[in-house]
Amino acid sequence: xxxxxxxxxxxxxxxxxxxxxxxxxxxxxxxxxxxxxxxxxxxxxxxxxxxxxxxxxxxxxxxxxxxxxxxxxxxxxxxxxxxxxxxxxxxxxxxxxxxxxxxxxxxxxxxxx
Amino acid sequence: xxxxxxxxxxxxxxxxxxxxxxxxxxxxxxxxxxxxxxxxxxxxxxxxxxxxxxxxxxxxxxxxxxxxxxxxxxxxxxxxxxxxxxxxxxxxxxxxxxxxxxxxxxxxxxxxx
Numbered sequence: 001x002x003x004x005x006x007x008x009x010x011x012x013x014x015x016x017x018x019x020x021x022x023x024x025x026x027x028x029x030x031x032x033x034x035x036x037x038x039x040x041x042x043x044x045x046x047x048x049x050x051x052x053x054x055x056x057x058x059x060x061x062x063x064x065x066x067x068x069x070x071x072x073x074x075x076x077x078x079x080x081x082x083x084x085x086x087x088x089x090x091x092x093x094x095x096x097x098x099x100x101x102x103x104x105x106x107x108x109x110x111x112x113x
Numbered sequence: 114x115x116x117x118x119x120x121x122x123x124x125x126x127x128x129x130x131x132x133x134x135x136x137x138x139x140x141x142x143x144x145x146x147x148x149x150x151x152x153x154x155x156x157x158x159x160x161x162x163x164x165x166x167x168x169x170x171x172x173x174x175x176x177x178x179x180x181x182x183x184x185x186x187x188x189x190x191x192x193x194x195x196x197x198x199x200x201x202x203x204x205x206x207x208x209x210x211x212x213x214x215x216x217x218x219x220x221x222x223x224x225x226x
Contacts, residue, residue, distance in 0.1 A: 033213075043204070043216040056213060088156055099146045099208045104158040 002026055004105035006091050012111045013081065021076040021108045023091030031097040032074040034066060035090040037107075043090070049074060050097045081112045115140045117207050119217035126195055127225050134190045134220045136205030142166075147181065147188045148206040148214070158204065164188065195224045 004025045034046040048056035049068040065077040090107045094100035116139040126132045149161040172179045176193045202221045208214040
């Protein structure tokens with residue numbers, strides 16, 4: 001595998017379910033990001049991890065819980081989501097944080113029923 | 114605060130036409146970085162270019178060219194002899210030295226055969 005991978009690519013879940021999104025980067029980077037992309041809205045930065053430490057939480061509701069066990073893996077744990085949380089969730093990584101090029105995964109398209 | 118404006122929401126051209134996508138940015142920092150990304154229908158953001166604020170040289174890569182002008186705070190992207198495969202949403206982004214990347218709203222380009 002090369003670049004940034006995300007699983008699953010598609011996810012349908014009910015509002016009471018718990019699920020997790022996984023991101024893995026094979027680029028040797030030190031920073032990882034979660035973004036949310038809703039229809040007709042700009043990309044929204046959700047979380048930033050730099051050297052496994054969370055450095056940014058953009059006022060994201062607590063029903064989204066990130067986890068970064070090491071510099072190569074990033075998870076987004078989801079529980080009791082709302083239909084408005086349906087979106088494309090993109091993971092990205094960069095060598096360091098601010099100013100660096102971010103490389104994106106293919107995204108997980110989430111539908112909350 | 115950093116801000117990126119892509120005033121063109123949608124552009125439609127016929128194959129082989131040239132097209133320019135506009136990007137205007139705001140920043141108080143003297144050191145910053147500008148980016149362009151392409152998002153095809155598959156969803157993944159593909160990195161196209163990164164420029165730093167001290168390098169105003171225009172860049173050409175095949176059919177793609179970028180015009181960076183600090184005097185007008187613009188970083189425009191031109192596709193020469195457009196092709197159907199260029200159809201995508203294109204995002205301009207800005208990253209200040211100590212801040213995370215801020216994306217514009219994107220421009221949807223449709224190239225018709």
